[in-house]
Amino acid sequence: MTDLLEYDIVIIGSGAGGGTVAKELSPLCQRGAKIALLEWGGHFEKKDNTRDEISMAEKYYFDSGGFQTEEQDLTLAFAKAVGGSTTVYTGTSLIAPEEVIQKWAVPDLSYEDLLPRFEKYIKENGVHLYPENEINDNNKLFVQGCKKLGWRVEQFPVNTRGCQGLGTCNLGCAVHAKQGTAVVQIPVAQKNGVDVIPFCRVDRIEDHDVVCEVLPPQFGLKPSPLKPGPIRFRAKKIVLCAGVVNTPAILSRSFGDFLPALGRYFTCHPALILAGQHQSPITNYEGHPKSFYCDAFSADQHFLLETCMYFPFTLAKNLAGYGSELDDFMDHYHQLQLILVLVVDEAESHNRVFIDRRGNPHVSYRFSPRSINSFVDAIRASTKIFFAAGAERVHAPSMEQFFIAPNQSDQINQLIHPKHFKLGKISISAAHLMGGCRMGEDPKTSVTDSWGRVHGNPNLYVADASLFPQAVEVNPYLTIMALADRVAEGILREMMSMS
């Protein structure tokens, strides 16, 4: 017989959305409310992080970071852990641009409502700028290149406390310097009385019941406080924060295609990596990897450029080629400057999350002509930055040859050309997953209202990036927290009026 536990509120998923909701609702525990936060993954302590590329990717990420779309030309990276994907991002903390919130055009959702929420989490998460003496060469060269070209370059505010510049942010922070929900919001929620339950995989929702399985612990992590096996949580209110792939999947498994927009309008800021080699060694894999960005082209050409640094296999995988040229380039790893190009993709109904007959989630995503053009423009712009920064050769996908040299810089537009940008040949990945349960007024074109309440289900909510009607055009995590804060406020108001 399946165990049944009764709660007032059950929150599914502990990332930027779930962690925020848990903390914001936790004061209700002092009034006698019972709240549970369920998380599929485990809780990573500092000692659990070896900073090894392969083993930490296996432990943190769904499919070890290699979740592929149906079309097999895009890889999605999202985490399974207490703290969700806030455990593996680089901590860059930007607020959504006002014009993006206006473009979203969600009735009753205004920038004025979100701004104080952004400010709250900026303060709570210790967001600040790194001082100049903590910026590594990889980042400095990007700034140098942009400035020489006359392009606007900005520093990323980052949410860290006690950062040691280990450079392995995307493998989890081994010293818990990164202020994700596992470090900030969830401990507060727990202290206030929220039950945090790791290794708890949610299958579906039936009426007020969340049907789950408690899993045995993995990777030497602390086990769940509940014994492995099937379990049901009965709750007055259920908040889905399982992420863009799993939130729509849970809703589909529970209710079928009950809303036409469910799973649809998926966006992800698809990204690819470029590398330029300098004459001498530079500091690149030590220090915070992502300190600067250039958004000079986001309005007209729909792409962003960011600094980045990746580990040996991740970098090798992202070089579009093979053979001795690739090996030779990797031999100069300590001389490489990297740039990440991200495309601002449009929300299209055919790009979607769906489930198969077994209930497993899949993502179907087709690159638009606009996105392809943006990629090529971004690769050209990045190549110019590398040369302006003094790189002696650059690997740019979307060329016939592996390298381009400074003496070919007048041929950038001919050598880096859309005809060479072939999907499936170039490694494209995405970590900014958005959409699938978009906010809106009309149940024909949206899944939730502007307070995250699922249409037709007054006690079911969504509070993660699947709420986004369109791409947010910056790193999404602060916007997720702001929206989750708003969803929590709505729930709090209802719970208080009920009591």
Add this chain to the structure above:
Amino acid sequence: MFPSVQSCLVPRFAQFSPDQKEESARLINRLLQKKSPVIRLKISVFLWVIKLVSLLIGQDRAFKFFFDSPIALFRKGFWGINTLAKYGVYSQPSLYPVIRYHKRPLL
């Protein structure tokens, strides 16, 4: 068959010690075991197709054909094989001193 393909895709592999080659095989097999039987079958079939085409037109030309093919399926298949080849080589910590990568010590 895969080691000979891997040596061409990642020439560094040919210079690996026996231990490193064994480790490469172990890493790749472990990764493949987590994939579905359908994916494992597709990879095996594609390796045979590469071998056959290589016999017909030579390995260099065959690789270039699949890497840059006008047929998306071939490009994606080649990307998968190429990624596996790189995985076996560049995920090995024994390579890190060679490419001068190391983990910064904790304070």
